[in-house]
Amino acid sequence: MNFLPLKLWLVAMALSLCVHAAAAEKPAAGTNAAPLVTATNVVAGTNAPSEKEIAHQKQIHDTIEYLVSLQMNSDAASLAALLAGMTNAEPLVRKAALNAVIQFNDRSAIPELQKIAEATVDPFEKVDILKAIDYIKLPSFTEMMAYQNSLKKARLQTNGVPAVTNTPAVGTNTPVAAHP
16 A cells, blocks of 8 residues: 555645744734744743642642552551542542552452442442452452362262262162153
């Protein structure tokens, strides 16, 4: 397949964007009009985040990093901190805490997760918590292998003979129906 026409079209579009951008920055001849958008109004304009917003975003980021660091621990205090993060006011922190609880993969968290799911108002977040509960309930690979080995062991012990038979024991007075 030949992509040359597509490449030429992309180059032409890029050049036209450059030409239009350069024309937008230069005022028309004989006018004192300022360009509509410059790099300085975007940074210094009203859309720039305040110091308070920046501090808040940094706090969210630090909280998420802390929760992620707890997910590799295997102690009850870390799990309690992760579950406490699930009740944070920030949705990003709650999502990070949920992901960390999933990575923690401890079934003792299920009752608390169920309480949190019942108290959650956001239906999408509730579904995510319920999916996490289902995931944590799944058996581990070693549990599945132990189950498979127990089934195999049970089959070997019976030597392929079914456990329940319909034949009466020899010497009993059980009437046998005549064959038609």
